[in-house]
Amino acid sequence: MSRREELAANLAEVEERIAKACEAAGRDRSEVMLLAVTKTWPASDVELLYELGLRNFAENRDQEAGAKVSQLRHLDGARWHMVGRLQRNKSKSVVEWADQVDSVDSVRLAEALAKAAHAKGTKLDVLLQVSIDGDTSRGGCAIPDVGELAGAITRSGDLILRGAMTVAPLTMKPSQAFEALASVVTGLRDDHPTATEVSAGMSGDLEDAISHGSTCVRVGTALLGSRRLTLP
Numbered sequence: 065m066s067r068r069e070e071l072a073a074n075l076a077e078v079e080e081r082i083a084k085a086c087e088a089a090g091r092d093r094s095e096v097m098l099l100a101v102t103k104t105w106p107a108s109d110v111e112l113l114y115e116l117g118l119r120n121f122a123e124n125r126d127q128e129a130g131a132k133v134s135q136l137r138h139l140d141g142a143r144w145h146m147v148g149r150l151q152r153n154k155s156k157s158v159v160e161w162a163d164q165v166d167s168v169d170s171v172r173l174a175e176a177l178a179k180a181a182h183a184k185g186t187k188l189d190v191l192l193q194v195s196i197d198g199d200t201s202r203g204g205c206a207i208p209d210v211g212e213l214a215g216a217i218t219r220s221g222d223l224i225l226r227g228a229m230t231v232a233p234l235t236m237k238p239s240q241a242f243e244a245l246a247s248v249v250t251g252l253r254d255d256h257p258t259a260t261e262v263s264a265g266m267s268g269d270l271e272d273a274i275s276h277g278s279t280c281v282r283v284g285t286a287l288l289g290s291r292r293l294t295l296p
């Protein structure tokens with residue numbers, strides 16, 4: 065089987081899972097975006113997924129992504145998300161390739177990204193990453209700090225708050241985490257009307273996330289296969 069056939073078969077399977085989950089939840093398929101997480105996979109795989117119709121891609125390391133995206137400038141309409149932990153000193157570099165940063169979890173990072181977006185003369189779409197169990201060592205902002213961070217993002221004028229993202233913690237049932245994230249976003253919408261996105265669910269738990277209101281599932285393994293362990 066060629067890589068193209070393999071990716072086509074994987075995509076068909078993922079699409080069917082998403083469609084079934086939407087149907088079960090009484091939601092329209094168009095309410096859920098499929099974000100392909102292409103970290104560790106070559107630019108040629110992104111080209112194949114693009115030919116198969118995908119337009120939204122995500123990476124988790126600035127350096128790898130910058131190199132990959134620069135080879136893929138010819139993919140008209142492709143949109144790139146940063147979903148990994150981000151150090152402030154990478155802000156300038158990340159705005160060169162990312163259309164959206166989904167992992168904003170501190171006021172200081174928001175300020176650095178705002179400054180970088182301002183210098184580039186663009187508005188940057190961002191999601192606020194939430195740590196549902198409050199263990200912020202794995203990234204994310206604890207729920208009690210969400211309001212302050214959302215305020216800092218919006219006040220900057222250079223960032224547009226599009227919603228929130230979480231990775232379900234290992235310490236609780238995913239459904240509980242997804243429910244909590246959805247209610248965080250509902251709370252955000254009062255003060256920040258652009259904050260409508262709920263990014264939740266990965267290869268292993270996308271059905272659960274869709275049933276709890278996810279508007280974006282981030283899928284790596286189920287589309288591309290198991291990642292080999294790579295050194296940074």
Ligand SMILES: *Cc1c(COP(=O)(O)O)cnc(C)c1O
Nearest residue numbers: 101124147266267282283284285
């Ligand atoms: C790698 C990654 C994913 C995709 O995970 P899979 O289990 O491979 O689908 C989703 N979200 C984030 C933040 C990731 O780093």
